[in-house]
Amino acid sequence: xxxxxxxxPWEAFSYGFLDASAKREIRRKMLKAIAVPGCQMPYASRExxxxxxxxxxxxQVTLTLIRPDTSVKVIDQGADDSVNAASIRxxxxxxxxxxxxxxxxxATILQSRHRIPEEKxxxxxxxxxxxxxxxxxRPVEPxxxxxxxxxxxxxxxxxxLTLYEQIVRSGRIMQGAAYPSLVNGRHVMTPSPIxxxxxxxxxxxxxxxFLSAGREKRLYAVPPFTRVExxxxxxxxxxxxxxxxxxxxRSGVKGYFMNEIPQDDGTSAHELSDSHFxxxxxxxxxxxxxxxxxxxxQNGEFRP
Amino acid sequence: xxxxxxxxxxxxxxxxxPQLMTTPPLxxxxxxxxxxxxxxxxxxxxxxxxxxxxxxIVGESGSGKSTLLRMMNLEDTPDTGDYRLNLPGLSxxxxxxxxxxxxxxxxxxxxxxxxxPHLGLLMNHTSSGNVAERLLIAGExxxxxxxxxxxxxxxxxxxxxxxxxxxxxxxxxxMQQRVQLAKAIxxxxxxxxxxxxxxxxxxxxxxxxxxxxxxxxxxxxxxxxIVSHDLGVIRTMADRVMVMRRGRVVEEGLVDQIFQDxxxxxxxxxxxxxx
Numbered sequence: 200x201x202x203x204x205x206x207x208p209w210e211a212f213s214y215g216f217l218d219a220s221a222k223r224e225i226r227r228k229m230l231k232a233i234a235v236p237g238c239q240m241p242y243a244s245r246e247x248x249x250x251x252x253x254x255x256x257x258x259q260v261t262l263t264l265i266r267p268d269t270s271v272k273v274i275d276q277g278a279d280d281s282v283n284a285a286s287i288r289x290x291x292x293x294x295x296x297x298x299x300x301x302x303x304x305x306a307t308i309l310q311s312r313h314r315i316p317e318e319k320x321x322x323x324x325x326x327x328x329x330x331x332x333x334x335x336x337r338p339v340e341p342x343x344x345x346x347x348x349x350x351x352x353x354x355x356x357x358x359x360l361t362l363y364e365q366i367v368r369s370g371r372i373m374q375g376a377a378y379p380s381l382v383n384g385r386h387v388m389t390p391s392p393i394x395x396x397x398x399x400x401x402x403x404x405x406x407x408x409f410l411s412a413g414r415e416k417r418l419y420a421v422p423p424f425t426r427v428e429x430x431x432x433x434x435x436x437x438x439x440x441x442x443x444x445x446x447x448x449r450s451g452v453k454g455y456f457m458n459e460i461p462q463d464d465g466t467s468a469h470e471l472s473d474s475h476f477x478x479x480x481x482x483x484x485x486x487x488x489x490x491x492x493x494x495x496x497q498n499g500e501f502r503p
Numbered sequence: 504x505x506x507x508x509x510x511x512x513x514x515x516x517x518x519x520x521p522q523l524m525t526t527p528p529l530x531x532x533x534x535x536x537x538x539x540x541x542x543x544x545x546x547x548x549x550x551x552x553x554x555x556x557x558x559x560i561v562g563e564s565g566s567g568k569s570t571l572l573r574m575m576n577l578e579d580t581p582d583t584g585d586y587r588l589n590l591p592g593l594s595x596x597x598x599x600x601x602x603x604x605x606x607x608x609x610x611x612x613x614x615x616x617x618x619x620p621h622l623g624l625l626m627n628h629t630s631s632g633n634v635a636e637r638l639l640i641a642g643e644x645x646x647x648x649x650x651x652x653x654x655x656x657x658x659x660x661x662x663x664x665x666x667x668x669x670x671x672x673x674x675x676x677x678m679q680q681r682v683q684l685a686k687a688i689x690x691x692x693x694x695x696x697x698x699x700x701x702x703x704x705x706x707x708x709x710x711x712x713x714x715x716x717x718x719x720x721x722x723x724x725x726x727x728x729i730v731s732h733d734l735g736v737i738r739t740m741a742d743r744v745m746v747m748r749r750g751r752v753v754e755e756g757l758v759d760q761i762f763q764d765x766x767x768x769x770x771x772x773x774x775x776x777x778x
Contacts, residue, residue: 360628
């Protein structure tokens with residue numbers, strides 16, 4: 200027996216691009232993150248072949264989880280066909296042999312920038328959200344050491360104060376995306392810049408969610424069936440975007456989160472933000488047999 | 504002491520709550536010492552404050568009076584010493600509490616007004632928001648309740664309610680002190696600490712702030728500890744005075760006793776320098 204016979208043949212890249220020690224590091228932190236829902240876990244963020252801030256955190260988590268039998272979907276603000284989403288999806292398939300998909304129901308790993316699909320995710324699916332700024336306390340406490348102490352003490356009064364000030368100054372809560380949410384009654388997290396529309400989708404969801412920030416080197420998780428409660432005053436209810444009455448100009452579908460498209464005449468048209476869900480609706484309208492999953496919202500109303 | 508002063512002293516004694524002489528102290532500090540490197544900030548300082556009483560602490564700059572106040576507000580831990588508040592469920596030495604316990608205790612039971620409003624206020628938030636922050640720490644989660652209680656506290660501090668949503672950075676020094684005061688009393692704390700509350704204010708505004716403090720003390724019988732190097736403020740506010748020098752208590756007594764008949768040489772210098 201020789202040493203050469205015990206080692207694997209040389210390969211240009213490790214499976215899934217990341218080397219084994221990087222994956223081990225991230226796996227450990229993912230397990231910790233699942234054990235303490237919503238608590239930010241620092242990790243050694245590696246270089247990946249996209250720029251920091253373009254989804255490196257999500258990409259590292261996906262690369263750690265990916266297997267040859269994975270089907271991977273990547274969306275960018277709801278769209279499967281943006282340059283960033285397409286590049287990441289192709290890269291993932293290339294370095295792992297995983298299958299690319301656009302269908303939410305078909306995907307086992309969904310990497311997303313700033314949206315959660317409209318169709319409900321199941322227990323065998325993992326959602327990986329890219330996070331630009333994982334620290335919900337950053338706007339109120341720039342000192343990271345102090346912010347960490349505040350998390351330790353569950354001292355979120357400054358976040359509540361921010362909401363109070365918004366109501367006093369504007370008459371309503373102005374926080375749009377990245378609405379601070381209490382996870383499992385303990386840690387406040389920023390659910391990445393998903394719209395308010397998507398935050399209820401994390402509450403007691405069947406799927407596992409990882410949120411990872413590559414530039415900031417932190418990841419956190421929402422395990423299945425975990426409480427995710429947006430911070431709201433007892434007498435000021437949580438409100439999602441008023442999209443219930445909007446109709447998608449391409450698919451004719453109504454009651455889901457829409458993108459606004461300004462028109463030349465000064466008006467606005469709307470189209471479904473979840474692009475593949477819209478494609479399914481168009482195909483169905485054309486008589487094609489398309490499997491559509493149960494949706495989180497129906498007629499603009501959230502149904503858990 | 505002339506007749507007018509005797510009458511003043513009698514009137515002051517009548518204002519003391521009747522339980523003053525019969526109840527145990529609200530605050531007990533015992534043998535508190537603190538060094539910062541080679542500098543002795545506090546050396547074996549002991550003090551008691553009774554419910555409803557106003558204790559004044561005077562001394563020159565660097566005498567340790569503000570350090571002592573910071574200890575009372577649990578912002579610092581001494582090298583040695585014992586600190587107790589006679590409140591239900593609080594039988595322990597407060598210096599042994601962890602950071603979280605200290606924060607919760609201070610939010611609910613100890614209010615503080617700093618000399619520098621920047622230390623006590625969030626300058627970019629509204630005045631009502633500053634008061635509401637204290638209520639939020641204590642767990643209030645109703646917007647209307649926050650608003651109502653902030654309004655009530657600001658009103659009690661004689662802050663003009665038409666400006667309750669102005670930011671402290673837009674207010675005068677006297678107004679900022681009133682916002683601090685409202686924040687400090689919002690939860691009706693057992694103990695109110697005042698660190699040079701009128702320093703830097705002009706005499707007329709000083710008088711207004713002191714009037715507000717006296718009215719609050721009279722109406723709510725709040726136990727206060729007031730630190731000042733201004734003997735006039737101490738004489739106006741305090742029932743009892745503690746004189747500090749170089750981290751030690753050199754003399755302690757009723758306010759008239761200290762001002763009329765100082766025993767320690769340093770107190771005599773201090774009083775006469777003022778006079």
